[in-house]
Amino acid sequence: MYAEERQQAIAELVQARGRASVNELAKDFAVTTETVRRDLSVLEVARIVRRVHGGAVRAASVVVTERGLDERDATQAREKERIARAALGLLPADGGSVLIDAGSSTGRFADLLPLDTRLAAFTHGVPIASRLAALPGVELHLLPGRVRTTTQAAVGSETVQAVENLRVDVAFLGANGISVEHGFSTPDPEEAAVKRAIVRAARRVVVLADSTKFGLDATVSFALLEDVDVVVTDAVTADLPLNVLRDAGIEVVIV
Known part of the structure; x- marks a missing residue:
């Protein structure tokens, strides 16, 4: 899975659940916790999720990125x-x-x-x-x-x-x-x-x-x-x- 595909999947998971921990995401996507933290940083810059201690939650106001x-x-x-x-x-x-x-x-x-x-x-x-x-x-x-x-x-x-x-x-x-x-x-x-x-x-x-x-x-x-x-x-x-x-x-x- 490419980084962009994983980040999109993480964004959708956080949107569906409301929140997700770094450890859960690392296990779900079979990557390191450091990789997950980098992905969450990218998604936070895009205002898709909000970083919190140990994970991420839905952003209060989400600008939905367009997908194919x-x-x-x-x-x-x-x-x-x-x-x-x-x-x-x-x-x-x-x-x-x-x-x-x-x-x-x-x-x-x-x-x-x-x-x-x-x-x-x-x-x-x-x-x-x-x-x-x-x-x-x-x-x-x-x-x-x-x-x-x-x-x-x-x-x-x-x-x-x-x-x-x-x-x-x-x-x-x-x-x-x-x-x-x-x-x-x-x-x-x-x-x-x-x-x-x-x-x-x-x-x-x-x-x-x-x-x-x-x-x-x-x-x-x-x-x-x-x-x-x-x-x-x-x-x-x-x-x-x-x-x-x-x-x-x-x-x-x-x-």
Whole structure:
């Protein structure tokens, strides 16, 4: 495992557990305690964790670093699978329309759509469009724009304008961070602009997000809590309690 991969894995572990000791991390990753201390120093400089005596805890305010789609898809894979399956129950009736955001959770959702699905589907995610193209009952619309290498998502003014011309029954989105103060957020400004347009274009907005995203702030907010109708997740956490989500008018589906 390269240092960057180990540091990302350590960051995700600290985010999931809330804290981790140097000795635990050294054992988990089969490295020396000195290596772990160096990794934690790098992550602290990036404001991803906060060093404490003997280990590290979640930073109070985390700026989420952006990872490639393949790496994101491998993270929290079991939870994303359960979330995607539950989200299938939120599809509109046959003949309805959906807008599917680019991302790893929404990609799993597209993978699980039954072969007999009958929908008009719009997406700016290239891998998602490829999956939907195999479904004979889906009328597929791939939105235009410049494709980002990191996320394989079309972005830019052309994409935003295309979304703004739409009105769909349900939008399914992902998020890198969800918090009370910053709402739903993502690292890239161009992807945030597309997500913002998707939220406005849908009669019902559904966010698919595993619980490690709760309490995190990515760089750019694309929606307030009250802009979203449903959150499908594997658990709720102290960083974003269930009552806070419900008070914002959000239906929470826990799988």
